[in-house]
Amino acid sequence: MVNFLIRRLFYMLVTLFFVSIIGFALIELPPGSYLDSELQRLRQLGGNLSQSQIRSLEIRYGVNDPTYLKYWKWVSGAVRGDFGESFEYKKPVGELIWGRLLFSVTLAFSSLIFAWLVSIPLGVYAATHRYTIPDYLITAMQFIGVAVPQFLLALVLMVFATTVLKQEVGGLVSQRFVNAPMSWEKFWDFVSHLWIPIIVISAGSTAWLTRVMRANLLDVLNMQYIQTARAKGLKEGVVIWKHAVRNAIHPLVMAIGGVLPALISGEVIASIVLNLPTTGPLLVQALIKQDMYLAITMVMFLSIMLIVGNLIADLLLAWVDPRVRLE
Amino acid sequence: MASVPTTAPESAGKKKKVEDVGQIPQWKLMVRRFRQSRLSVAGGIVLICMYIIVILAEFIAPNDYQKIEADYQYARPSEITFAAGWPGIYAQQAILDKENFTWTVETDYSTVYPINFFVEGHSYKILGLFESNIHLFGVQAPAKLYFWGADGQGRDIFARVLKGGQVSMSVGLVGVTMVIVLGSIIGTASGYFGGMIDNLMQRTIELIQSFPTLPLWLALAAALPREMPVVQRYFFITLVLALVDWTGLARQVRGKVMAYRSADYTAAALAAGGSHLRIILTHMLPNALSHIIVVAALAIPGVILGETALSFLGLGMLPPAVSWGVLLRDAQQVQVIMLYPWMLTPGIAVVLAVLCFNLLADGLRDAVDPYG
Numbered sequence: 001m002v003n004f005l006i007r008r009l010f011y012m013l014v015t016l017f018f019v020s021i022i023g024f025a026l027i028e029l030p031p032g033s034y035l036d037s038e039l040q041r042l043r044q045l046g047g048n049l050s051q052s053q054i055r056s057l058e059i060r061y062g063v064n065d066p067t068y069l070k071y072w073k074w075v076s077g078a079v080r081g082d083f084g085e086s087f088e089y090k091k092p093v094g095e096l097i098w099g100r101l102l103f104s105v106t107l108a109f110s111s112l113i114f115a116w117l118v119s120i121p122l123g124v125y126a127a128t129h130r131y132t133i134p135d136y137l138i139t140a141m142q143f144i145g146v147a148v149p150q151f152l153l154a155l156v157l158m159v160f161a162t163t164v165l166k167q168e169v170g171g172l173v174s175q176r177f178v179n180a181p182m183s184w185e186k187f188w189d190f191v192s193h194l195w196i197p198i199i200v201i202s203a204g205s206t207a208w209l210t211r212v213m214r215a216n217l218l219d220v221l222n223m224q225y226i227q228t229a230r231a232k233g234l235k236e237g238v239v240i241w242k243h244a245v246r247n248a249i250h251p252l253v254m255a256i257g258g259v260l261p262a263l264i265s266g267e268v269i270a271s272i273v274l275n276l277p278t279t280g281p282l283l284v285q286a287l288i289k290q291d292m293y294l295a296i297t298m299v300m301f302l303s304i305m306l307i308v309g310n311l312i313a314d315l316l317l318a319w320v321d322p323r324v325r326l327e
Numbered sequence: 328m329a330s331v332p333t334t335a336p337e338s339a340g341k342k343k344k345v346e347d348v349g350q351i352p353q354w355k356l357m358v359r360r361f362r363q364s365r366l367s368v369a370g371g372i373v374l375i376c377m378y379i380i381v382i383l384a385e386f387i388a389p390n391d392y393q394k395i396e397a398d399y400q401y402a403r404p405s406e407i408t409f410a411a412g413w414p415g416i417y418a419q420q421a422i423l424d425k426e427n428f429t430w431t432v433e434t435d436y437s438t439v440y441p442i443n444f445f446v447e448g449h450s451y452k453i454l455g456l457f458e459s460n461i462h463l464f465g466v467q468a469p470a471k472l473y474f475w476g477a478d479g480q481g482r483d484i485f486a487r488v489l490k491g492g493q494v495s496m497s498v499g500l501v502g503v504t505m506v507i508v509l510g511s512i513i514g515t516a517s518g519y520f521g522g523m524i525d526n527l528m529q530r531t532i533e534l535i536q537s538f539p540t541l542p543l544w545l546a547l548a549a550a551l552p553r554e555m556p557v558v559q560r561y562f563f564i565t566l567v568l569a570l571v572d573w574t575g576l577a578r579q580v581r582g583k584v585m586a587y588r589s590a591d592y593t594a595a596a597l598a599a600g601g602s603h604l605r606i607i608l609t610h611m612l613p614n615a616l617s618h619i620i621v622v623a624a625l626a627i628p629g630v631i632l633g634e635t636a637l638s639f640l641g642l643g644m645l646p647p648a649v650s651w652g653v654l655l656r657d658a659q660q661v662q663v664i665m666l667y668p669w670m671l672t673p674g675i676a677v678v679l680a681v682l683c684f685n686l687l688a689d690g691l692r693d694a695v696d697p698y699g
Binding site: 016019026029030031143146148149156158163261264265268269284288299303 | 533534536537538539540541542543545546547549550551552628632635636639640641642655658659661664665668671674677678681682685686
């Protein structure tokens with residue numbers, strides 16, 4: 001176990017090292033730099049800039065350094081927790097992203113829990129009532145759940161919330177609570193804002209997990225020990241939940257690895273549409289404006305989220321299913 | 328990967344035909360199995376119709392997709408009436424609201440303008456080859472036929488959705504072709520030669536999979552210069568989507584090829600002096616082909632959704648090019664959708680296309696293994 005963890009952690013560091021190089025190269029790829037848009041802005045503000053002014057700005061931002069030097073500057077700071085400064089916001093990157101990152105993780109995690117809470121009962125129901133109308137309905141919903149683009153679902157739910165529920169949408173809390181001190185009322189308002197992003201982020205994954213759950217349970221239900229359990233005279237509920245579901249659930253844990261990228265991508269796009277203060281909107285802005293240190297740091301952290309999530313999924317699988325050896 | 332259920336219910340006909348399974352060629356069995364999943368067949372038919380409509384976009388759409396009509400901003404979808412025993416529409420007119428100084432589009436119910444077929448209109452070229460000015464249907468001026476309403480600049484959404492489909496629906500096919508080429512070459516090399524090459528390829532794939540998909544797409548798309556010509560941008564966006572997507576296919580092909588590599592017929596072919604290339608081309612790829620097609624078909628919806636999401640975020644196709652994602656960008660605000668719900672019609676097109684591809688791919692997957 002300890003051996004496995006050490007090996008995985010080491011492997012993780014190596015992966016992250018390569019991820020950082022590729023990510024950095026990608027972000028350095030577009031021609032020009034943040035300085036170009038900054039210069040344009042300064043020109044619009046106050047006429048001409050002299051060559052020496054441009055030169056001093058270039059030195060200050062370090063845009064003409066060779067890529068490996070920029071990379072070294074960033075990575076040597078990053079391991080010490082200093083991720084450089086955002087050009088756009090004139091603030092340290094760390095300061096900008098910690099809060100957002102925390103919220104991203106919370107959203108992705110709550111969506112995963114939500115997807116499980118919905119897909120397990122739905123999958124079990126569909127498997128135990130095979131070829132009935134509810135089963136067909138669940139199957140149909142799965143197909144639609146996978147087919148609807150997340151941003152479209154977000155838009156539709158926002159319209160639904162505004163017109164039918166008369167709820168204020170977008171952002172974390174309603175306007176009147178933005179500057180209010182924390183209170184139960186504000187907390188409730190926050191929770192009522194959360195359901196749209198969680199549904200949007202988890203829709204596709206829920207559909208997929210329901211499918212996996214249904215298929216696995218159908219396989220397990222054909223096994224002989226289920227027949228034995230029934231022959232013993234156990235109640236059907238006990239047979240299903242205690243004997244069958246337990247053995248059908250570990251592929252669901254395995255599926256976390258497949259679902260995580262979708263959850264992280266969903267979190268990014270849902271936050272942009274719903275205007276949530278997570279990494280999504282900031283990342284897109286940083287990429288468009290070539291705010292490179294901000295962009296690379298966020299790409300790194302989203303990758304870390306994915307890699308750590310996969311590790312947790314593996315550990316969880318070993319815990320749920322003792323037959324799995326961590327080797 | 329967990330096993331995924333077959334959606335096709337076992338039909339009664341299957342039992343009857345089971346006896347001749349050993350006697351007919353495999354491809355016939357595949358066709359038979361595919362036909363059994365009616366939803367997949369339906370999905371396939373709808374897709375074929377969609378592709379035909381999209382290819383003939385300019386012929387079918389009554390209006391020019393680019394034409395700005397200041398008088399028809401956010402015009403409602405035309406109401407179709409059968410008042411004259413023949414489908415017709417009422418004319419819409421922009422009227423200045425003198426109190427608020429805003430233009431509103433009102434419908435004038437006094438006259439019915441019948442919808443005529445094969446009318447002359449603006450000229451266009453289908454696929455850039457056949458020039459014509461005949462449109463499938465149209466109405467007499469001053470009425471204007473807006474099936475699905477107009478956008479903020481009075482452009483016909485019906486025409487734009489059809490035109491946008493040319494990009495959105497072809498991106499899936501072109502992107503997946505790139506995925507197939509990349510994935511099968513790398514997967515075959517990896518599985519066939521093993522050793523160092525295999526190790527290197529597998530680590531590369533793991534590395535690519537350590538990036539979350541959307542952020543990686545975003546970073547790649549942001550690297551494209553914004554002032555590229557439309558066709559070039561289309562190509563690069565597709566490439567971006569494919570570059571991230573090929574890893575799954577490569578893994579599947581590798582697994583297959585590794586199994587065939589240790590088969591006796593491969594050893595026989597090697598002993599008979601067959602070159603590696605010949606063995607790969609005649610023994611490996613044809614065997615893996617059905618799997619490649621299925622994995623590719625399963626990847627198409629992802630590519631379509633990817634293009635839509637990128638364009639929606641302003642990093643994919645850019646106006647004046649139209650794709651479904653570009654069109655949905657106009658419907659970003661909740662207020663806009665609430666006032667003009669027809670702005671969401673491109674979204675319905677996306678859902679329909681992706682849904683049908685998923686259904687089709689599902690049936691194909693079942694059909695590939697007809698003995699199961």
